[in-house]
Amino acid sequence: MTKVSMTVNGKARSAEVPDNTLLVDYIRENLRLTGTHVGCDTSQCGACVVHVDGQAVKACTMLAVSAQGSDITTIEGVAASKNELHPMQLAFKENHGLQCGFCTPGMIMTATDMVERYKAAGKELDEQSIREELEGNICRCTGYHNIVKSIADGASKMNA
């Protein structure tokens, strides 16, 4: 057992966890933040994407102890306040970018990271780039059509 401490959605959190605890299990089981999902066991599906120190990370690929001292944002913490949606969340709603909702938190965490990275690099996030950037996020419901449109719209909203 090791004590881990990190900031999650702006709050200091700590717990004693077995050394082999994955970050995603720490978030779901210890913190009970169940918006971060587990859809596979080979780090392919992206349902567990969170932001660690501002970067999108699959929370199933990282041990909780490796996140010691990090600043974590999960889907529960992306909006500015509980009464409003993040522009990317709003874009997914307006473009019907979700159906069953299971992959959605990971999609949104990936999407916001994607927009920020392209903006920082001064690159245009066109539709083909969005499709290629979604290599690590699997959706079985939407056929991606509306997810790609959502992210393009979310990018416009975030950059507005």
Add this chain to the structure above:
Amino acid sequence: MSEGIGTRVLRKEDKRFLTGKGRYTDDIVEPNQAYAAFVRSPHAHAEINGIDKSAALAMEGVVDVLDGHQLTGDEIGNIICGWGITSKDGTPMNMGAWSALATAKVRYVGDAVCVVIADTKAQAQAAAEAVDVDYNVLPAVSNVLASMADGAPQIHENAPGNQIFDWEIGLKDETDAALAGAAHTTTMDITNNRLSPNPMEPRSAVATYNEAEDHYTLYTTSQNPHVARLVLSAFYNVAPEHKLRVIAPDVGGGFGAKIYIYPEEITCLWASMKTERSIKWTSTRSEAFLTDAHGRDHVSTATMGFDANNKIVGFKVNTKANLGGYMSLFSSSVPTYLYATLLSGQYNIPAVYADVQTYYTNTVPVDAYRGAGRPEASYLVERMMETAARELGVDPGELRRANFVQEFPHQTPVIMAYDSGDFAGNLDQAKAAADVAGFEGRKAEAARRGKLRGLGYSNYIEACGIAPSAAVGSLGAGVGLWESAEVRVNPVGTIEILTGSHSHGQGHETTFAQLVSDRFDLPTDNIQIVHGDTDKVQFGMGTYGSRSGAVGMSAISKALDKVEAKVKKIAAHVLEASEDDIVIEGGEVKVKGTDKAMGWHEVGLSAYTAHNLPEGMEPGLKEGAFYDPTNFTFPAGCYICEVEVDPKTGVTEIVQFTASDDFGTIINPMIVEGQVHGGIAQGIGQALLEHAVYDDDGQLLSGSYMDYTMPRADDLPFYNVNHHSTECPGNPLGMKGCGEAGAIGSPPAVINAITSAIGNNNLSMPATPAKVWAAINEVSAAQAAE
């Protein structure tokens, strides 16, 4: 009203999913919860000599290790197939025994042998590794051709030759005679590739036995919680129905895989009673590949005959279907009544005959996956039509048009009575939207870039909204396929709709609310949809087979009729007017042509205060209805796929995918388009990428997302989705259903396009770059030889 039928209302359910507040089964935590891990067979076929649990029982945190002898000793029943099929010779199908935990024999890799219950998930998984099962490994078969061969290993004692049934439908002699006299016949061998359904949320169960109440609660990833309760109670003997509550909370996709009641749910309920702990089990993705029912897996031979005017005179099909190691809940219906009844396609065919043999193999059970039998039928019919057109040297669209059914109702030779449609209208709309006229120019332009461009059609028809209960009963179904609804108008005028349908991505909370909004001219915010809990909703058959609109909403509509009638009676009484003059609009209940009105909420309040109701009227405002369909519904359409193939690599790019669908009445076009997008993506996945593969020893080779190719965003195009609808005459709303059409209609369009592009019709799904490249080189080699 702006939120009524036909309006693109944004989804009411979205906010919780967007903010991480969805509540899926694995999110549920019960007090005193323990975790289950299953010990699964690593062998496809083996006898169990013995089980040594001692090491596992001694491990930290282990509560118990339970096996199949204990399960059957407690009289937990075998898992059953709920649809009886009779063979040609009048004998019933050979259903082999399937215990939730195997006792004497295992029949596929992943077959559950023991369950370990421990305090933590990690402890349960570690202890499961320590259970020592002594197997006597037997020879195995993993495909139908091996299973039906002489001397094949026998999987179930009561299924000689591994055959489950040998069934037929249609007009045998007439079809043989028609083909014998045909001016042209087209014959093809067609394989429909086996698929893993892969809803993104893995299956999960949280089971709690309350000893003081002698009562069970099961949270589970189900498309049909009431059916789960019925089967768990009546057939598996877990608990009587009134002592079992089944809740399917938010469910992360189903696609058929979550219809069935699997060994794990049964075992968790029983283990909760045995250990006096709440038991949670959540499938890993690896377990999902091994244990979720697979789809498709047909091997067929088909012959279609044409007269000198290119009219189809007969169609004969033989299909061999792999049902896996055991018969899953609806497995027998998929390659029979959900498949061969659609072999007439959109066409006027005087003689159709099909016979179907099904076999056990040492693979996970095969059952309904999005489309369930209808994709197999449409793939067969539409590959045949395209191939026949090439052989006859005619335009594939026009060959279809010449054979379209044009008058309704139309009785096919294979049970179905098509009730409506405009197949030529869908073909025309799709051709215009796809700019078929400009194809040759695009093809020439692609050739200049070194690419092979091809275009393929698929004119699918399917049957859904299943189905009249008496009809399916006569065909062998063990259940009725009606739906129920209850409409509760609260004293303040807000409304709850209780439905036996289940939403796991389809947006029912929005669409169903729109139906009520349309009827009573109320905002959808005032309407709540309640589903998925057997303690709240009295009964229902759940969601599959694109039935929630045509059947589920029809039940709601029927209950709304009763509410509307009572509202009008109350208002007429209070306002001293005739019921016939009462209209409901703008949040008011009015007397037509006067200024007399009461607020909608005042009618609700009147019903519950009961101070001033018509003589003899019961207080309250709550009505229920059961709706039994009058027929199947027949969604149909035309899909046109355009591809570019790189001859150097065999890589196929779908450059344009155009759909023209006839779904009847559409409640929310945004949601319907989303269903079509997702269905087409799964169909393209089947055509280009997906294949569940076992080796000859029954080991699953495609057991993870590194081995099984799920479609990614960069594999898929934007879809050009159009509607050309005819109203369904069979239900009050005129709806046909849209959930499966994309997956049913798209695979043949893709393969027809690729085979057209490369000039070689010898290509099977999935059309991977390696296969396409080989097919291109087959043609080149043949040309070089000439």
